[in-house]
Amino acid sequence: MKNPRSFIRPLVHELHAYVPGEQPKIKGLIKLNTNENPYPPSPHALKAVKAAVDGRLRLYPNPTAQLLREKLAKLHGCKADNIIIGNGSDELLAMAVRAFVEPRLGGGRRKAEGRGQRSKSVVQYFHPSYSLYPVLADIHEAAKNAVPLNANFSLPGVPKLKRGALWDFNAALTFITTPNAPGGRGYSTGELEKLCRAMNGVVVLDEAYVDFAGENAMKLALKFPHVIASRTFSKAYSLCFQRVGYFVGHAELIAALDKIRDSYNVNGLGQVAALATLEDLPYYRANFRKIVSTREELSRALTRLGFRVLPSETNFILAQPPIFEAKDWLQKLREKKILVRWFNQPEIKDFLRITIGTPREAEALVRAVKEILL
Numbered sequence: 001m002k003n004p005r006s007f008i009r010p011l012v013h014e015l016h017a018y019v020p021g022e023q024p025k026i027k028g029l030i031k032l033n034t035n036e037n038p039y040p041p042s043p044h045a046l047k048a049v050k051a052a053v054d055g056r057l058r059l060y061p062n063p064t065a066q067l068l069r070e071k072l073a074k075l076h077g078c079k080a081d082n083i084i085i086g087n088g089s090d091e092l093l094a095m096a097v098r099a100f101v102e103p104r105l106g107g108g109r110r111k112a113e114g115r116g117q118r119s120k121s122v123v124q125y126f127h128p129s130y131s132l133y134p135v136l137a138d139i140h141e142a143a144k145n146a147v148p149l150n151a152n153f154s155l156p157g158v159p160k161l162k163r164g165a166l167w168d169f170n171a172a173l174t175f176i177t178t179p180n181a182p183g184g185r186g187y188s189t190g191e192l193e194k195l196c197r198a199m200n201g202v203v204v205l206d207e208a209y210v211d212f213a214g215e216n217a218m219k220l221a222l223k224f225p226h227v228i229a230s231r232t233f234s235k236a237y238s239l240c241f242q243r244v245g246y247f248v249g250h251a252e253l254i255a256a257l258d259k260i261r262d263s264y265n266v267n268g269l270g271q272v273a274a275l276a277t278l279e280d281l282p283y284y285r286a287n288f289r290k291i292v293s294t295r296e297e298l299s300r301a302l303t304r305l306g307f308r309v310l311p312s313e314t315n316f317i318l319a320q321p322p323i324f325e326a327k328d329w330l331q332k333l334r335e336k337k338i339l340v341r342w343f344n345q346p347e348i349k350d351f352l353r354i355t356i357g358t359p360r361e362a363e364a365l366v367r368a369v370k371e372i373l374l
């Protein structure tokens, strides 16, 4: 008998896969664990998707999501050539690693690699940030350079990064989550610009949560040839289910990504849904405002109950609970049918990440917290 394990590359054996938040089977839970939007897609978007469910499902969708790219180009003041659509932004983040980063020679075991050579294999990111980046680097057999954020999760400035000597200004690819996840903190376009200017490799500004923030850095992607802005329809536009994200950047970088794209990477209903979403932006902007206002109210309520809530410009908050360990709070809240997220990482293990739901869900959370504290 052949051993199936023997067919699998050692790298894949050893890989720690990305751990997504739980999608519970039990009904009736208040789900504040995966940063989904509590409000449904707009009636217009839902109608468009329903209307597209007919005999056309037998056809392949437009391979490049051309109409969507054109509409997004209008929105952002660029050309369709500056935009690539992905099966969620996660797909594009993975493609960026494949397009811009050299796998390490000899599985990284070649000792004589010069520093310049090594930088070509480096995927760099701040820590803590989106936990998918190291997984993508590992899959590609790239080198990882995780550099700590400041203790309050703010961005270290360029002089500090230079002094610290950990940061690689020549890294082939740098991911910056802005606003940050799971910290929630927003970064100003000014400080991001300084960092981008100092970089010699590609920088992806992962703006998955940017619609809940005061500022966005799209203009940097339109200004610098090595900067890409990553956006998604998942969070602010209530379309996680449809998996649509996009990159905006220099046409040459976008063309390189397009070469390695699966032929029909974005499903047809996803394209329809995203197009209709863009025709209904006021609906979504009203939702952003509701979520931001619930975020501020919930932050105040939890602070009053003894939580340390970090400032957030996203649709979630990172909060350090009182009295019990964060891990125990996870369980206690679950017993009260509320799901939040806890990460077993040294920098954030004392915190809970709580997605902003509806005002009613926020009230239910506050009620549950009060009962736990009694």
Ligand SMILES: Cc1ncc(COP(=O)(O)O)c(C=O)c1O
Binding pocket: 035, 087, 088, 089, 090, 091, 130, 177, 181, 206, 208, 231, 232, 233, 234, 240, 243, 244, 245
């Ligand atoms: C920082 C960040 N970037 C990207 C994504 C992926 O979003 P998408 O649904 O577009 O793949 C997430 C999802 O959790 C995220 O937190």
